[in-house]
Amino acid sequence: MGKLIGRFAIFGVAGAVVLLIIIALFSTQPEPQRASATPQPVAAFVxxxxxxxxxxxxxSQGQARPRTQISLVPQVTGxxxxxxxSFIEGGFFEAGETLVRIDDADYHLAVTRAAALVAQxxxxxxxxxxxxxxxxSEWADLGEGQASALTLREPQxxxxxxxxxxxxxxxxxxxxxxxxxxxSAPFDGRVRVKSADLGQFVTAGTSLGEVFSTDTILVRLPLTDNDLxxxxIPIAYNAGPDSEGIPVRLTAVLAGAPREWHGFITRTESAIDPQTRVLYATAQVADPYGAxxxxxxxxxxxxxxEAEIRGRDVQDAVVLPRAALRGENTVFVVNEGGTLDIRTVTVVTSSIDRLVVSSGVSGGEMIVISPIRGASTGMRLRSLDADGNVLPDYSATIENEAESDETSDTETDSSDGEAVASAG
Structure with a gap:
């Protein structure tokens, strides 16, 4: 019995010691600082x-095709x-130049026979x-009255x-x-396909090949309603004889190098494509193998x-970086003081590097161009320029820095007071 009481006494003393240690640890633990209720500004490039x-x-984009392309066919047999x-794939020829000649012996004979019939x-x-x-004359001498047409040999x-x-x-x-x-062909051109050769017997209408003119190349370009x-320009656009048309720059990579050609949009087609719902415009490039x-x-x-067509001019448009657009028509604007404002804009056009809007943003305002997670109106921002420099007028105050400044000022004042007291 005495041994049991001794064991309980030992356990009790040990528990009391542990409890005292825990109380001492909690009493000496520093009190946590109260967190600031104001969220810290988010850094953003503007x-x-x-x-x-x-x-x-x-x-737009399209495929180059000749303005005139025909099948070369003979009208006689032989x-x-x-x-x-020059009558070979890729060969050049001039207007009226003889490309193919058919045996004309029979036709010379036909001319001779026809000339003889004319003489007869x-x-x-x-x-x-x-x-x-x-x-x-005989009727005038011997006849009486009105002579008949047959008598005067008029029918003969x-x-x-x-x-x-x-x-x-x-x-x-x-x-x-x-x-x-x-x-021959009635235009300067090139041979696209050759399908007949020397010694071959051909009949009227047999295809000898395909040729196309080289004076003008056409490019058919699809345009959406927004593009128009x-x-x-109107849907029924035609440049007319007194106007060259709308300038267009055509580009392509050819032989491993970028190339470009300049032409004009001269007309639009008469109907909208029912499948794609686009209207095709025709660009012309003059002298594609020369100038x-x-x-x-x-x-x-x-x-x-690829085609780049010069459009109309927009006066006093607001130009933003392409990265400023969020979704279809939203941009983030930083107000003075560093607060975020979410705006809805009217987009006129956009490209890979710029955005043109007609309303929602004014010139001179600061636009956010970097991603922001959980953006909301009134969010505090720390605005940075392209070089990473802080823009003070468009940046909210960082709370930690303000408290740190106040603390350092207080400590300085205290130390100065102690120094004065000690000196006194």
């Missing part, structure tokens, strides 16, 4: 909104006896004219004239067929190009 006159641009060395018809007409004059004379006209028409047709043995508004190839490369047919 940039000033600029007010200026902006020339709007519209970007064997090909001559092929121009002329002789027959001369004979009928003489007989008609003789009949008229008309038939002779008709025979001559028919023979002359046959001669012209034979000569025309002879000229058609020489196949930026350009400021337009000043950058070192022609605008080749079939090349896919």
């Amino acid at each position: 940039e000033e909104a600029r007010r200026e006159t902006v020339a709007l641009t519209v970007h 064997r090909i006896t001559y092929v121009n060395p 018809a002329q002789q027959g007409l001369i004979r009928e004219q003489a007989e008609a004059e003789l009949a008229l 004379l008309a038939d002779a004239r008709a025979q001559l006209a028919s023979a002359q028409a046959s001669l012209r047709a034979a000569r025309l067929d002879l000229e058609r043995t020489r196949v 508004g930026l350009l400021g 337009a190839a000043a950058t070192g490369a022609p605008l080749a047919v079939g090349l896919f190009v």
Whole structure:
């Protein structure tokens, strides 16, 4: 029994010691400082909104195609006896230059036969004219009253004239067929496809190849309704003979190097595409293998190009960095004193580096261009310029710094007081 009481006494003393130690630890623990209820400012990069006159641009894309492209076909039948060395894929030719010649021996014979028929018809007409004059003279000497047309040989004379006209028409047709043995194109151009060669027998309408003109290249560019508004042109746009049209710059990477060509939008098509709901405009580039190839490369047919079209000018537009746009039409504005204001703007146009708005923001205001998590109106910000420098007028006060400054001022005052007391 005594041993049991001794054990309980030992446990009691040990528990009391532990309790005293815990009480001593809690009593000596420093009291935690009260946290500031005001949130600290969030650092954000800002940039000033600029007010200026902006020339709007519209970007599109399309494929270069020739203004004129035809299938080269003969109008007569025969064997090909001559092929121009330029009549080959990629070859250049001039307007009226002989590209293919068909055997013309039969057509020379046809011209000769037609010329003989003309001579016979002329002789027959001369004979009928003489007989008609003789009949008229005999009737004047022997006849009485009004002579009939048959008596004066008027029908025979008309038939002779008709025979001559028919023979002359046959001669012209034979000569025309002879000229058609020489196949050419009515424009300067290039050969796209060659499908016939020397010695081949062809019939009228057989395709000899495809050629296209090199005077003008067309690019068909799709435009949305918003694009038409930026350009400021009507749906039924046509530049007309007194205007070059709307300037357009075409670019592409060709042979590993960037190339560009300059042309004009001359017209829009007559209807909106029912599938894509866009309206196509036509850009023209003149002399694509000459003056337009000043950058070192022609605008080749079939090349896919990017287009930059000069639009209308917007007076007193507000220009912001592209990074300022949040969502579709929201930007963050920093007020003086460093508070955040969330604005809704009217976007006129945007690109990869800038944003043009017509309302919601004024020129000279500071716009946030860096991400902010949990943004809300009135949030306190610490504004930084592009170099990371703090903008005091657009930055909220940091509470810790203010308290630190007050504490240091108090400590300084206390030390000074103690020093004065000691000196006294």
